[in-house]
Amino acid sequence: MTDKVLGVILGGGQGSRLSPLTQTRSKPAVPIAGKYRLVDIPISNCLNSGIHRMFVLTQFNSASLNKHIKNTYHFSHFSTAFVDILAAEQTVENAAWFQGTADAVRQCMHHIVNHEFDYILILSGDQLYQMDFQTMIDAHIAASAEITIATIPVTAKDATDFGILKADESQMITSFIEKPKTGLEDWVSDTGETMHEEGRDFLASMGIYVFNRDFLIKILDENPEEKDFGKEILPRAIRSNRVLSFQYEGYWTDIGNISSFFEANLGLTDAIPKFNLFDSTHTIFTRGRMLPPSKISGTTLVKTVIAEGCIIHASKVEHAVLGIRSRIGSETTIMNAYIMGSDRYQTLEEIQQDIDAEKPLIGIGDRCYIQNAIVDKNCRIGNDVSISGGAHLEDGDFGLYAVKDGIVVVKKGALIPSGTVI
Template sequence: MYSNVGRNTIAMVLAGGKGERLSPLTLRRAKPSVAFGGKYKIIDFVLSNLFNSGIKKVYILTQYRAYSLTKHIRESWGKWTGLGEFFVAISPETSSESESWFKGTGDAILQYLRFVESSDADYVAVFGGDHIYKMDINQMISFHRMNRADLTIAALEVPVAEASRFGVFTVDEDSQVTAFTEKPKNPEPVPGRDVCFASMGNYIFPTKKLIEVLQEGKKIYEDLDFGKHIIPMMLEKGDRIFAYNFNDNVIPGMKAEERGYWKDVGTLDSYYEANMDLINVSPQLNLYNYKWPILTNQGNLPPAKTVFDEDDRRGVNIDSYVCAGCITSGSTVRGTIMGPRCRVNSYSLVEDSILFENVNVGRHVKIKKAIIDKNVVIPDGTVIGYDHEEDKRRGYTITESGIVVVPQSGQVKK
């Protein structure tokens, strides 16, 4: 799992995204800090990929609503890995007065270039912090070295018909990038195939090259950005840029259906669907692969339990994903993800829903197809998800596919 390649690399993780399309879940937190799969945060996926790849020096660049994310990094990644000084969350909010909010992805790295310059690493991995996937980054670095590249960009295979939503590479037969276009009207497919290469926003640079291009770019662009500015600049100069096909990446213990799995979870509906996939009999994303674990703050919580076994009052969890500290007390939970420390009280029914941490559902409650944010208390007798007009009257968000989102705003109105 570990290799000298990873150990010779530092990582800069861009974790400042607002995630506006995930509102109201992102009203109080950045997108990378949103819960996923009950116990995890979205950022845990990229950090686990780096850690499992042996890349142990990681700077996490936060920005928007950074408090909860910084707290999570400090209490989990900085603490239990024993690598507190290497998993560092840094933010313009807590930095010197000369530093301002990031104006672009390149500008974010530029503001903290001193960390890159002072390292003895040969390579810098610049990765996003808000996607769900598993990846052995060593394989991408090996590809980068083999091609003697100035920049390697992780690429998704997407159908030509869908490629206009992405930044798309034109490549030759050796996967060398010859052009890059953001959201092209007529995307160019990979030679001899009916798919396009779309950027994942994950980059490998030789350390010296990254410093050089950022210092050149800042002379021209105030809002320096990798997609808009740096890649076109490097192409114009004739630098060697290669697209690394994410479909070629194989992790230990990986099943065939997991190959190429990557989710943006950028909308409430896509977020809900990706979570619900986890409770399928054979989910596309396998969180039970102990050869490539997704790591997070486990907390000192007791096991989940069910309480009562009477005909009209039986605690049961069916086809559900139940985290530590949960109590299902004389109620039915079906097709649902329960985050840590949730409680569902007697005679209630919760179906096809996502409960964030420490949600308390009262008695005689009915909830269907809902996302309930952290610490929300649902009073006895409340009904959510059955009458969308009533849900709207209470101020809840209803998605296009009919998911009801209950925000983190204290006690729910009956």
């Protein structure tokens, strides 16, 4: 059945809430778990579900995302599989950028309909989860639905951040409200005994949709003024069409801001993480790099995830994720941090030149202390640098780094001089 399904992954807008990680890259290109990109999550979920034809719709800062997809997802010449980029483009009919999720799909539809499919699966490029889409598509077909929305039970506290749905006994959605602030008691759903015990009484939209091909084409053509699925297309469709709720109860998080991004990454260091990278039935695919194994000398490691190609001489690393090619000097302590690593190794000649010029090397120097921080790729952090994030710090952009919710984010390629205290 999955040969009748086409996947469309939405690259998202400017990603300002994830800034400064999105200053030079789009949201789906942000590195996660030390070696992946966010876009690898929906692509891998599709591949694991037997869906092998995907478009990724991009608009902002898409160069690194395009490069990653081009270098990563290669299929046999004898296969129909593909992962293709569709970038926003000006045409005779439309000179505007994407104005929303529905508008993005509408503007790219002339490319999408060139392929044979009965169902289109629309996904977000900035969520972390492991889901079998085949089960959702089977439920969509069995219910003779025109749209299926993946829903997840949430608590009253979280409900105000989502579109909340109500469904009847056959799981057909009857009403929808966007981010309700009052009257929550009217939106309680029967989410099942286990979910009720956890206080998860409200059905939230996950931003994952299945549409029948002809229905999607029709609804986008008939309502050109409607730019967004969640705010316009779906609430109207619910009133007059068969829209199914497909309840998902596994781990799912929307990587919407720095705080949720930070928590999702550090959550991978748990003994049994909610997002399980070690599940062979839900492999996360990414670019295959020919990197050496990581080298660790004299370091105490506690709850730490380490990617390939690292050189670590730190005294202690605790509750941290170390990305590819991370270099950490001696007598350095890393706690509650995501170190993204670097895109290349410096040559011995470059290292000597930097030493002669008293310039910090790529990586983290000696005798540093880094806590509650994200260090983006290719940073040069000198010796004796202290970075201590926390509630005591004022949020803001401070040039080489920014502070969001007490988390210090050192910007990509920043040079932090020796002796700096943040």
